[in-house]
Amino acid sequence: MSNFTRRRLLKTSAVAGGALALPTIFTSRAHAFTNEPTGDTVMLGFNVPQSGAYADEGADQLRAYELAVEHLNGTGADNGMLETFRYADGSRTVLTGNGILGKRVEYVTGDTQTNTDASRASARSMIEKDGAVMITGGSSSGVAVAVQALCQEAGVMFMAGLTHANDTTGKDRRANGFRHFFNSYMSGAALAPVLANAYGADRKAYYLTADYNWGYTTEQAISEATEGVGWETVNKVLTPLGQGDFSSYLTPVLGSGADTLVLVHYGGDMVNSLTNAVQFGLREAQANGKDFQIVVPLFSRLMARGAGENIKGIFGSTNWHWSLPDEASQVFTRSFGTKYGFPPSQAAHTVYCQTLLYADAVERAGSFNPCAVVEALEGDDSLPGIDSASNRGFVFDGLGNGPTLYRAADHQCFKDVLVVRGKEEPESEFDLLEVVEVTPVAQVWYEPDHPQFAGGQLGECNPGA
Amino acid sequence: MDAIILQVLNGLDKGSAYALIALGLTLIFGTLGVVNFAHGVLFALGAFCAVTLQAFFSASFSTVDESRTDFLGNPLKVEVPYVEAWFGETVGGVLIDWSVPLAILLAIPVMAVVGIVMERGLIKHFYKRPHADQILVTFGLAIVLQQIIKYFFGANPIPVPAPDAFRGSFDFGVMLGFDPFTIIYPYWRLVYFGFAAVIIGGIFAFLRFTTFGMVVRAGMADRETVGLLGINIDRRFTIMFGLAAVVAGLAGVMYAPIVAPNYDMGMNFLVLSFVVVVVGGMGSLPGAVLAGFLLGIIESFASMGAVIALIPGINQVIIYLVAIIVLLVRPRGLMGRKGVMED
Numbered sequence: 001m002s003n004f005t006r007r008r009l010l011k012t013s014a015v016a017g018g019a020l021a022l023p024t025i026f027t028s029r030a031h032a033f034t035n036e037p038t039g040d041t042v043m044l045g046f047n048v049p050q051s052g053a054y055a056d057e058g059a060d061q062l063r064a065y066e067l068a069v070e071h072l073n074g075t076g077a078d079n080g081m082l083e084t085f086r087y088a089d090g091s092r093t094v095l096t097g098n099g100i101l102g103k104r105v106e107y108v109t110g111d112t113q114t115n116t117d118a119s120r121a122s123a124r125s126m127i128e129k130d131g132a133v134m135i136t137g138g139s140s141s142g143v144a145v146a147v148q149a150l151c152q153e154a155g156v157m158f159m160a161g162l163t164h165a166n167d168t169t170g171k172d173r174r175a176n177g178f179r180h181f182f183n184s185y186m187s188g189a190a191l192a193p194v195l196a197n198a199y200g201a202d203r204k205a206y207y208l209t210a211d212y213n214w215g216y217t218t219e220q221a222i223s224e225a226t227e228g229v230g231w232e233t234v235n236k237v238l239t240p241l242g243q244g245d246f247s248s249y250l251t252p253v254l255g256s257g258a259d260t261l262v263l264v265h266y267g268g269d270m271v272n273s274l275t276n277a278v279q280f281g282l283r284e285a286q287a288n289g290k291d292f293q294i295v296v297p298l299f300s301r302l303m304a305r306g307a308g309e310n311i312k313g314i315f316g317s318t319n320w321h322w323s324l325p326d327e328a329s330q331v332f333t334r335s336f337g338t339k340y341g342f343p344p345s346q347a348a349h350t351v352y353c354q355t356l357l358y359a360d361a362v363e364r365a366g367s368f369n370p371c372a373v374v375e376a377l378e379g380d381d382s383l384p385g386i387d388s389a390s391n392r393g394f395v396f397d398g399l400g401n402g403p404t405l406y407r408a409a410d411h412q413c414f415k416d417v418l419v420v421r422g423k424e425e426p427e428s429e430f431d432l433l434e435v436v437e438v439t440p441v442a443q444v445w446y447e448p449d450h451p452q453f454a455g456g457q458l459g460e461c462n463p464g465a
Numbered sequence: 466m467d468a469i470i471l472q473v474l475n476g477l478d479k480g481s482a483y484a485l486i487a488l489g490l491t492l493i494f495g496t497l498g499v500v501n502f503a504h505g506v507l508f509a510l511g512a513f514c515a516v517t518l519q520a521f522f523s524a525s526f527s528t529v530d531e532s533r534t535d536f537l538g539n540p541l542k543v544e545v546p547y548v549e550a551w552f553g554e555t556v557g558g559v560l561i562d563w564s565v566p567l568a569i570l571l572a573i574p575v576m577a578v579v580g581i582v583m584e585r586g587l588i589k590h591f592y593k594r595p596h597a598d599q600i601l602v603t604f605g606l607a608i609v610l611q612q613i614i615k616y617f618f619g620a621n622p623i624p625v626p627a628p629d630a631f632r633g634s635f636d637f638g639v640m641l642g643f644d645p646f647t648i649i650y651p652y653w654r655l656v657y658f659g660f661a662a663v664i665i666g667g668i669f670a671f672l673r674f675t676t677f678g679m680v681v682r683a684g685m686a687d688r689e690t691v692g693l694l695g696i697n698i699d700r701r702f703t704i705m706f707g708l709a710a711v712v713a714g715l716a717g718v719m720y721a722p723i724v725a726p727n728y729d730m731g732m733n734f735l736v737l738s739f740v741v742v743v744v745g746g747m748g749s750l751p752g753a754v755l756a757g758f759l760l761g762i763i764e765s766f767a768s769m770g771a772v773i774a775l776i777p778g779i780n781q782v783i784i785y786l787v788a789i790i791v792l793l794v795r796p797r798g799l800m801g802r803k804g805v806m807e808d
Contacts, residue, residue, distance in 0.1 A: 052620065056621050240781065244730065245479070245724045247475055248472075248475055248764070248768035251649075252471075255467065255471075268621060268727070272724060275624065279651040280634055281633070281649040284633075285649070286645070292646075306621075306622070306624060307624075308626075322536065430536055431536070
């Protein structure tokens with residue numbers, strides 16, 4: 001027994017203790033549902049990447065969460081989009097800046113590290129230790145799907161942040177989870193006509209794809225949509241997340257017969273792969289008698305900033321942009337810009353909206369019980385333009401994307417999609433993307449059982465207790 | 466044929482980085498007998514010297530331009546770099562543009578000091594301890610240094626552009642008689658390869674042709690005898706540690722425009738560089754260089770589309786496969802001395 005040291009004893013007992021403690025997370029006592037707020041505050045958990053390839057997006061999401069909390073508590077310099085948030089009948093949101101159901105909003109933050117294990121661990125800690133009644137965040141669809149499943153088991157709400165894979169509201173959809181952000185399918189449906197218009201219908205595309213669920217569904221969505229307008233797919237190559245140097249993946253592109261490169265990368269990966277592609281002369285090259293082109297399906301201003309000059313003229317899609325002229329977008333940009341000194345990103349916008357949408361649903365439901373909140377977010381309205389039996393849900397306006405449907409069938413938001421292009425002549429350091437087209441929702445919607453989303457079941461809402 | 470030339474070229478820049486880091490590792494292992502897991506982070510520190518100098522030159526003050534407005538409709542704040550205000554736009558612009566090559570001048574003293582402080586302050590106390598202890602302490606040190614970098618520079622990659630003169634790429638294919646756009650290679654990677662060749666040549670010349678180098682080589686062969694001859698070998702070995710740190714740092718400085726520096730970039734290179742050292746032969750300097758380039762080129766061949774189509778994922782494991790084979794067939798490595806790691 002001589003090597004059964006104190007350290008070892010501590011380690012063993014910690015592991016054993018952890019194992020014993022585990023099942024109790026999911027069994028609350030004497031409460032109607034998990035983490036029912038009993039005092040005068042309510043705890044929300046903001047779970048975002050604070051390190052790794054998506055850390056920039058994570059930092060901006062945290063800023064937006066803090067702003068949303070200020071607005072909900074009525075402690076901010078202004079009331080942000082609480083002023084513009086409207087229901088289908090045109091009436092104002094019931095939120096008044098007096099917390100949620102009169103309880104002051106508090107929050108904890110976690111670092112997902114863009115890693116499913118780390119993100120689940122931090123979500124679990126927020127639920128178990130801090131008593132969070134709602135978890136929100138993302139920036140990686142791998143993380144979003146993992147945390148959404150955990151929240152479903154634990155009986156708390158999950159309001160997805162930036163997650164773009166079809167799976168989040170497709171095969172991995174859950175009753176306790178909701179997504180405001182758009183998805184891969186919508187990007188493909190919006191981008192393909194614009195690309196065909198700009199580069200012609202006779203193109204051969206080469207895909208470099210991030211090796212996880214977002215990459216797979218985006219590659220599928222873009223290739224199917226562009227093949228629909230006449231393009232041909234030459235090759236699809238998976239690249240590891242956080243690769244750094246993409247040169248060995250890029251050099252075979254020019255010899256492959258392709259004349260278009262689709263970079264299914266996001267965040268720091270996209271900055272590196274695009275920079276490498278430009279270094280290797282892809283933007284000056286000729287192939288099949290045409291100018292070689294690069295497409296980045298999911299764009300954000302933060303990535304545009306990282307990629308600098310390289311982004312100019314490149315097409316992509318985005319969920320929201322600060323330069324949109326509608327009142328809500330301007331109010332949000334002013335509110336965020338005054339507090340932080342720069343405009344918000346699409347990542348910031350979507351998480352701000354999700355926080356408000358959650359708070360509003362709780363107010364309307366009159367309860368923090370996840371099942372009541374799910375019911376309030378499901379609704380039974382319809383959105384003009386896509387009015388059909390499957391497209392029923394909660395309709396709202398005034399959050400920056402025009403009239404929007406939270407579809408009850410899969411908990412996905414349906415709204416117009418922006419096709420953007422890297423701006424050739426930026427007027428300021430934030431003026432990096434120009435909106436080329438606002439694709440109407442009627443062109444990007446799909447049935448809940450569309451093949452790219454098939455196989456998922458929402459199941460029953462889970463209140464935990 | 467063009468694809469083969471392309472992959473050889475491709476392997477050269479990565480191989481250069483592996484060779485430079487592995488060279489430093491081998492110098493430290495050969496002289497001090499220490500397995501230095503903090504060596505990768507020295508590479509990262511070098512890259513961050515480039516980041517720091519770029520930030521220093523770009524440091525700016527803001528003036529208000531009343532004629533233009535920002536995104537909120539307020540008068541536009543224009544950032545003017547101090548260097549442009551002090552030395553005029555031309556000289557200031559050149560300083561900012563050339564911050565990466567200029568960072569070499571910053572990195573040499575910084576890395577030498579970091580290396581010497583590391584050796585005197587910490588690693589010296591672990592000479593007589595087992596390799597496992599050395600690995601633990603240097604690995605811990607690496608984590609601490611990484612977190613310090615993260616604290617000051619954040620977790621995101623920071624793009625550091627090469628000077629304008631070296632941006633863009635070079636069409637090798639046309640020169641060799643292929644079609645245009647078949648073999649394209651960025652100028653800066655050529656510069657990197659040339660730079661690595663000069664540094665490697667310099668180190669070898671230093672060890673071969675100077676008295677200092679001769680003593681160090683003698684010390685590497687038999688430390689005790691050299692000590693008995695009345696030579697203070699410890700002091701020289703400390704200097705060698707500083708030199709190894711400088712080499713890793715310079716490799717990092719020049720690598721910054723190739724991949725945007727990130728606080729954990731060192732770890733990726735560290736693991737691979739250890740494999741390089743093992744494949745080349747523990748303690749063999751020419752072995753480290755040879756294995757560095759060899760593995761860089763093998764890795765880039767393994768990432769060819771045709772090869773991946775044949776064996777999916779091979780590009781991720783090829784280096785370790787080579788290491789396993791070398792260790793099974795020739796445990797002392799390609800150019801290791803007989804007996805090393807074989808007892």
